[in-house]
Amino acid sequence: MTMSTKAGASPEGAHRYVAPQLLIDGEWIGADARETSPVINPATGRAVGHVPHASAADLDRALAAAEREFPRWRKTSPRERGRILKRAADLLHDRGEEVARLATLEMGKPLAESRIELHVACEELEWFAEEARRTWGRVPPGRFGETRFSVHKQPVGPAAGFSAWNFPIGNACRKLGTALAAGCPMIYKPGEEAPAAALAVARCLVEAGVPAGVIAVVFGVPDTISRHLLASPIIRKISFTGSVPVGKHLVKLAADTMKRTTMELGGHAPVLVFDDADQQAVLDQSVQRKYRNSGQVCVSPTRFYVQDASYDAFCDGFAERAKRIRVGDGLDAETGMGPMVHARRRDAIEALVQDALDHGARLLAGGERLGNEGFFYAPTVLADVPDSARIMSEEPFGPVAVLNRFSGVDDAVEKANRLPYGLAAYAFSQNVATIHRLADDIEAGMLGINSFNISMPEVPFGGVKESGMGSEVGVEGLDAYLVTKTLSIT
Numbered sequence: 001m002t003m004s005t006k007a008g009a010s011p012e013g014a015h016r017y018v019a020p021q022l023l024i025d026g027e028w029i030g031a032d033a034r035e036t037s038p039v040i041n042p043a044t045g046r047a048v049g050h051v052p053h054a055s056a057a058d059l060d061r062a063l064a065a066a067e068r069e070f071p072r073w074r075k076t077s078p079r080e081r082g083r084i085l086k087r088a089a090d091l092l093h094d095r096g097e098e099v100a101r102l103a104t105l106e107m108g109k110p111l112a113e114s115r116i117e118l119h120v121a122c123e124e125l126e127w128f129a130e131e132a133r134r135t136w137g138r139v140p141p142g143r144f145g146e147t148r149f150s151v152h153k154q155p156v157g158p159a160a161g162f163s164a165w166n167f168p169i170g171n172a173c174r175k176l177g178t179a180l181a182a183g184c185p186m187i188y189k190p191g192e193e194a195p196a197a198a199l200a201v202a203r204c205l206v207e208a209g210v211p212a213g214v215i216a217v218v219f220g221v222p223d224t225i226s227r228h229l230l231a232s233p234i235i236r237k238i239s240f241t242g243s244v245p246v247g248k249h250l251v252k253l254a255a256d257t258m259k260r261t262t263m264e265l266g267g268h269a270p271v272l273v274f275d276d277a278d279q280q281a282v283l284d285q286s287v288q289r290k291y292r293n294s295g296q297v298c299v300s301p302t303r304f305y306v307q308d309a310s311y312d313a314f315c316d317g318f319a320e321r322a323k324r325i326r327v328g329d330g331l332d333a334e335t336g337m338g339p340m341v342h343a344r345r346r347d348a349i350e351a352l353v354q355d356a357l358d359h360g361a362r363l364l365a366g367g368e369r370l371g372n373e374g375f376f377y378a379p380t381v382l383a384d385v386p387d388s389a390r391i392m393s394e395e396p397f398g399p400v401a402v403l404n405r406f407s408g409v410d411d412a413v414e415k416a417n418r419l420p421y422g423l424a425a426y427a428f429s430q431n432v433a434t435i436h437r438l439a440d441d442i443e444a445g446m447l448g449i450n451s452f453n454i455s456m457p458e459v460p461f462g463g464v465k466e467s468g469m470g471s472e473v474g475v476e477g478l479d480a481y482l483v484t485k486t487l488s489i490t
Contacts, residue, residue, distance in 0.1 A: 159239065
């Protein structure tokens, strides 16, 4: 395994950083005289800045502003809300290189991946800008004499958004863009690991014309922030992207005041590879998607089940490709995979890999830390991993692929559905009957057949079982911020 930069080296431009701030009622607030936490460059392990934490008074101010502005923002025409979102998308696109570099500096992913993330985020803002005009209801034909019925869609009210650090640009656009399109103010708490990239999105929205108080961006201890916001009757909707345990905790808090919830939680995506699939093409796609963002992706393919006749060659091909990936600082153009986001994630992966080996798994590639600084871990491939190993039941959220074999369709479906998660799943086969069977029986909110491309702004993104409830993006994502009112007039 090779590193694309020498230990201790940092590509030119890595020092550029925008100091994180809070955004509350239109005011940008710095870290002076506040509790802060360091923002660590995961490629070096050194702090590049500090993120200010919001106090209880800050949160109350943000809540009051959201409550004050909701009546005005909901009355702003969908056309005008859409214009603001499109202007914000244009601003973000124009600043693309700067914002992408912030994401890479904070998150570690290769710059090419950050650029793709930014492009997709702009597309989502643009799509919601257009879809905001179509939040209409319906008028069914009457059946009670002169009584006329109509169904209306109205903004649910101020919302709270929480998201993880792995896609700081995309998550910010998705959370804030959906709420704003629907006519709802939002208090948004991104991950403290990548604050500046998320704040860049908020700055574009403010400069595009979002009124003061309609959006707020806060940071702090996640449990403290969430408890304070969810205890307030002002918040009527929450949207969360993150782990299953935290999602369950937030649902319990939301239940006390019957807040609407959208929960996009973790997964443990199975990949079923049948003998009749184009094995080389599947290998090329699988390795690229597995190690994207160092595997720190909720829909990352993780549990690879390969049919018996193809299994041994697939294992060899996967390991060979994984070993060719160049690991290093994401700002280096030669880098194919960056570091883990922080030491905790690297340590967690290391423990899962060792546990799998202790249970009899075979190590085909990786399985070690890389470099003398930063949080690098080699792209890892494990084969013949028993179900008793923790990694077969716990989402690894890192650069580890686990490979096992299956015999037939029944066996494949049983293995894919074994866990309580159901976010994404993938399958590769040219047999029409097999494809139809998988489409019916795989338990997942998103299923890719002969493709890992399962997301675009027009289609819902969400899971089933313990992977969450509700959907983001698509018309379903917008509808989650709208309440339905039936009107009867005689």
